[in-house]
Amino acid sequence: MSLTDEQVKKLEKKAHDIRVSIIEMLIEAKSGHTAGPLDMADIFTYLYCPAGMKYDAKKPDWPERDRLVLSNGHICPVLYATMAHSGYFPMERLKTLRKLGSPLQGHPHREWLPALETSSGPLGCGLSQAVGMVLADRIDNGRTASRRIFALLGDGELDEGNNWEAAMLAGKEKLGPLIAIVDRNNIQIDGFTEDIMPLEPLADKWRAFGWHVTECDGHNFRDIDRAVGEARAVFDKPSVILARTIASKGVPEFERHFEWHGKPPTTPEEIAVARKALHN
Amino acid sequence: MLNPAAKLNPKIFDKDVELGEIRTGFGDGLIAAADADAKVVALCADLTDSTRMEKFKQRFPTRFIEMGVAEQNLAAVASGMAAMGKIPFITSYAMFSPGRNWEQIRTTIAYNNRPVKIAGSHAGVSVGPDGGTHQAIEDIAITRVMPRMVVISPCDAIEARKATIAAAKTNTPVYIRLAREKTPIITTELTPFEIGKAQIYFQPAIPKYAAERAVAHSRKFRGIIKEEKPKAPKAVVGIVATGALVHKAIMAAQSLEKEGIPVKVMNLATVKPLDEEALWTLANETGAIVTVEEHQVHGGMGSAVAECLAKHAPVPIEFIGVQDQFGQSGTPAELIELYGMGVDHIIAAAKKAILRKK
Numbered sequence: 001m002s003l004t005d006e007q008v009k010k011l012e013k014k015a016h017d018i019r020v021s022i023i024e025m026l027i028e029a030k031s032g033h034t035a036g037p038l039d040m041a042d043i044f045t046y047l048y049c050p051a052g053m054k055y056d057a058k059k060p061d062w063p064e065r066d067r068l069v070l071s072n073g074h075i076c077p078v079l080y081a082t083m084a085h086s087g088y089f090p091m092e093r094l095k096t097l098r099k100l101g102s103p104l105q106g107h108p109h110r111e112w113l114p115a116l117e118t119s120s121g122p123l124g125c126g127l128s129q130a131v132g133m134v135l136a137d138r139i140d141n142g143r144t145a146s147r148r149i150f151a152l153l154g155d156g157e158l159d160e161g162n163n164w165e166a167a168m169l170a171g172k173e174k175l176g177p178l179i180a181i182v183d184r185n186n187i188q189i190d191g192f193t194e195d196i197m198p199l200e201p202l203a204d205k206w207r208a209f210g211w212h213v214t215e216c217d218g219h220n221f222r223d224i225d226r227a228v229g230e231a232r233a234v235f236d237k238p239s240v241i242l243a244r245t246i247a248s249k250g251v252p253e254f255e256r257h258f259e260w261h262g263k264p265p266t267t268p269e270e271i272a273v274a275r276k277a278l279h280n
Numbered sequence: 281m282l283n284p285a286a287k288l289n290p291k292i293f294d295k296d297v298e299l300g301e302i303r304t305g306f307g308d309g310l311i312a313a314a315d316a317d318a319k320v321v322a323l324c325a326d327l328t329d330s331t332r333m334e335k336f337k338q339r340f341p342t343r344f345i346e347m348g349v350a351e352q353n354l355a356a357v358a359s360g361m362a363a364m365g366k367i368p369f370i371t372s373y374a375m376f377s378p379g380r381n382w383e384q385i386r387t388t389i390a391y392n393n394r395p396v397k398i399a400g401s402h403a404g405v406s407v408g409p410d411g412g413t414h415q416a417i418e419d420i421a422i423t424r425v426m427p428r429m430v431v432i433s434p435c436d437a438i439e440a441r442k443a444t445i446a447a448a449k450t451n452t453p454v455y456i457r458l459a460r461e462k463t464p465i466i467t468t469e470l471t472p473f474e475i476g477k478a479q480i481y482f483q484p485a486i487p488k489y490a491a492e493r494a495v496a497h498s499r500k501f502r503g504i505i506k507e508e509k510p511k512a513p514k515a516v517v518g519i520v521a522t523g524a525l526v527h528k529a530i531m532a533a534q535s536l537e538k539e540g541i542p543v544k545v546m547n548l549a550t551v552k553p554l555d556e557e558a559l560w561t562l563a564n565e566t567g568a569i570v571t572v573e574e575h576q577v578h579g580g581m582g583s584a585v586a587e588c589l590a591k592h593a594p595v596p597i598e599f600i601g602v603q604d605q606f607g608q609s610g611t612p613a614e615l616i617e618l619y620g621m622g623v624d625h626i627i628a629a630a631k632k633a634i635l636r637k638k
Contacts, residue, residue, distance in 0.1 A: 069360070111393060118363060119392045125356040125384050132360020132368075139321065139342055139366070162384065165353035172348075 003051065003225050011221045014085060015045040016278070019250045021081040021094055023274045026264035029098040032106065035260040036075035036154060039185045039218065039245035044082040046224045047150060054147070057087035060115035066147055067117050067133050071126020072154035072183070073107040074262070080104050080113075088115050124160025127151045127180060131166050134175045134238075143176070148232060151180040156188030156261075159197045164209070170238040171210025178238040179231045180211075183218070185247040187258035206240045218243035251277040281485035281537070282530075287470040288481060292527070293534060299462035302524065303401045305437030306458050307332025309444025310369055314340055319367045320448055323347055325354045331371035331401045331458075351381040358396040359388035367395055367448055374400025374416030378423050378455060389453045390426040397447045398423075401458040403433075404523065404574035405602065405619055406612035408461065415607035421579030423455040424552040430475060431552040433457040433573075433581065435526035436466045439549060442473040450475065459574075461612045463524035466547075478555035480562075481526065482519075482533040484512045484542035515544040517630045518562040521572035522548045522581045525600075525621060529572045532626035543630060551581045556588050563593035568633035570598045572626055574616070577601035596636035598629035 003011070022037045046052050053066040070079050077097060084091045089103075096102035103113040107121030118129055130151035137145045157163065170178055182202075190196050199205070203213045212234045216227035224243070231239035247261070248254035253273045254265075265274045282288050291297045314320040314336060323345040324333045337344040347354045351372050358368035370377060378385050378398055389396045403416045424431045430452050434440035440458065447454040472479060487510075517536075521529035526547045533543045546562055548555070563569055569589065571582030582599040589595060602619050616622055 067363075109391070118359070119387065122383055122387045125352070125359075125388050128353045128356030128384075129360035129363065129388060131353075132357035132362075133364050134360075135345060135357065136321070136361040136364035136366045140364070162352040162356065165348075165350035166357070169347060169350070169353060169357065173345075 003222055007051070008221045011045055011049060014049075015041045018045060018078065018081045018085055020278050021084065021091070022077045023251070023265065023278055025077050025081065025094050025097045027271055027274070028095050030264060030266060031098060032077060032264050033074045033262050034254060034264055035185065035187060035247040035258070036072065036183060037078035037081075038251065039247050039249040040075055040078045040152070040183050041250070042219050042221065043181060043183075043224060043243055044078050046221055046228070048082050048086040051225060052228070053150065057083070060088060064147070067130070067149045069118055069126045069130040069133070069149065069151045070108060070120055071151060072123060072157050073120030075154070075183070076104070076108045079108065083115060123154070123157035124162035127153060127163050127166040127170075130178055130180070131170050131175060134178045135173065137177065145177055148177050148179055151178065153180055153182045155182055155184045155186065155193050155199060156196070158182070158199055167206065167209040167211065174210070174236050175238045176235045179228070180238065180240040182240060182242050183245055184242050185245045187247045187256070187261055189258070189261050191258050203242060210237060212237045212239040213242065214239065215242045215244065218245035219249060253277065281483065283480045283483050286472070286479055286481050287468050289465050289468055292464065292466055292530060298465040300437030300465050301332075301460070301462050302434055302437055302440045303332045303458040303460060305434065305440030306399055306444050306456060307335055309441035310336050311339060312441070313445050313448035314343065316445075317367065317448060319365060321345070321361055321366045321368050323354055323358055323368055323370045325349055325351050325372040325377065327372055327401070331399065333371055351377045352384045355381040355384035355396070355398070356388045359392055359394045362394035362396050367397070369397045369399060371399045371401060373414060374403040374419040374457060375414055378419060379416060382422055386426055390428050393428060395451045395453060397454045397456065399444070399456045399458055402460045403457045404459055405607040405615040406459055406461045406524070406574060408612045408615065409609050411609040412607040417574070417576050417602050417607060418579070419455070419457060420551055420573070420575050420581055421583070424584060425579070428452055429552065430454040430550065431457070432475065432550050433522040434549055435521075435523060435547050436463060438465060438467045438469065438471070439473055443475070443549065446473065446475050457523065459524050464527045466527050466530070473549070476550045476553045476555060478546050478548045478550070478558040480544055481547050482530050482543065482545035484515050484544070485537065486510045486512045513542040515542045515566045517541070517543050517568045517570060517634050518566040519543060519545045519570045519572060519626065519630060520548050520559070520562070520581075520585055521545060522551060523574055525572045525574050528621070528623050529626055531623045532630065535623065535627055536630055541630070541634070548581060548585070551584055554584055554588055556592065559585060559588050560593040563589050563595045566595070567637050568596050570600060570626060570629045570633050572600040572621070574621060575601050577603055596633050598633045600626055600629055
């Protein structure tokens with residue numbers, strides 16, 4: 001059952017609105033990361049739609065919910081914006097990003113924003129936490145637990161060895177309910193991933209660790225839906241979706257430039273460019 | 281004399297005092313905690329027997345996760361399990377957990393406020409022949425510096441068992457420091473244990489002559505004047521010890537007492553949160569403190585005591601511990617002596633602390 005044209009249109013509109021919020025948050029905060037949040041807006045929009053995760057924005061601690069572990073915490077503006085657009089908290093709060101006393105910490109902290117599943121920032125330990133969640137769920141509900149645990153990872157953070165420890169354990173334990181999504185935007189702070197620390201052949205690496213691998217266009221809702229559906233159907237292995245994304249997607253002037261990994265638009269020109277691209 | 285209220289092992293001064301492994305006390309405590317609470321799960325990084333999780337693994341196979349040699353994953357997976365309501369205990373050698381995986385513990389457990397219990401075995405130079413790479417003598421420092429982390433260093437197998445059971449009941453992260461070797465059994469099942477409470481194990485005895493005089497006095501004047509109650513002298517130095525060296529501290533105290541130096545020994549099993557009131561009471565009473573730990577003197581229990589006393593009751597402090605060095609191969613007894621943590625070292629430090637009083 002693929003998405004209808006109407007559903008896709010709705011998702012595209014929501015993703016666009018989320019990108020607008022991200023840019024406005026970053027402009028207001030005057031610090032933070034641009035490329036990852038913009039390029040993951042479509043995936044987050046999908047996960048927080050009825051076809052995506054099981055969740056209830058009005059009851060964030062609903063025990064039956066799916067879990068989303070954001071490993072690369074620095075892309076949290078997209079998580080915050082998507083949560084606000086999905087009804088977790090008022091939109092005005094987005095403007096408090098990175099400010100003193102704000103629940104929207106520079107890197108997510110679950111105690112400041114209790115609807116979060118975990119705190120993150122230091123790279124490479126989100127997948128492990130997701131693995132732990134699946135293991136705990138399996139103790140309580142057996143192998144047929146219907147809950148899915150989504151681990152969202154950056155590609156640059158795959159340089160961290162901790163990920164591969166987690167990947168090995170998930171493969172060994174055949175954690176079917178685990179779905180990792182890698183933001184394959186090909187950039188990290190110092191440059192292009194293949195220059196800094198080559199990851200390819202990335203799909204083969206995951207396969208070698210005992211994972212089911214699928215790839216998708218991270219900006220195409222039908223393809224995202226297909227990949228997540230495929231991952232959901234895998235029972236005896238963890239799944240990873242390598243989502244091909246365009247860094248800073250939505251602001252053509254910033255797209256694919258690794259320089260935009262870790263800074264917000266700050267000069268009047270940059271702000272104008274970003275707003276022009278998104279407020280059309 | 282031993283503090284009667286502490287109900288310690290009466291054989292503590294005997295040559296044939298019972299011995300036990302602190303790590304085995306942990307293993308037994310883990311079983312008891314798991315029997316009491318189905319939420320308790322255990323994860324180990326390829327040292328299941330060595331860290332005494334073997335019995336748990338056999339008894340609760342579905343609640344045990346074998347992690348392989350991957351301590352970073354060990355900590356972060358445990359955090360994820362705690363997020364789903366479990367009470368995970370994780371073990372490896374202290375050098376690797378909380379050594380290697382310190383940042384995972386900080387971010388995913390302490391910062392994230394997940395009640396994971398970290399048991400680090402093979403702490404201290406008494407690991408012996410394995411040598412300096414495997415002798416964790418920095419673990420108290422790196423755990424106590426973390427907000428929310430409770431740090432417990434049990435003095436014997438019985439206390440380790442109690443500490444483990446108590447740790448399972450708290451909703452905070454806990455680090456439990458374990459030693460490999462068999463060490464003297466100091467406590468009994470009746471000895472009080474509470475996280476965050478220091479206990480006095482040794483205190484000045486009522487001198488024999490004073491006791492006899494009091495008896496004679498009361499016979500002579502029975503019914504005529506009020507009975508004179510014999511009083512113990514005031515301790516002139518307080519020895520604050522943690523871990524298995526509490527035994528050596530008590531042996532040193534007994535020697536000092538024989539020399540006529542009244543002394544108190546405190547077992548500071550919980551290094552964090554510190555029992556500050558007990559510490560400043562001891563410092564104010566004695567006016568001189570010696571800290572005893574099988575750990576670097578920098579940043580360890582002694583530093584914690586100094587931080588407290590500098591603020592509340594500044595008195596001279598002498599620090600027994602490893603003096604900014606790495607360990608090496610040898611027998612546990614040789615290493616304890618070589619690094620200055622033997623009974624004679626404690627006695628000398630006590631005398632030095634007394635002399636430093638103004």
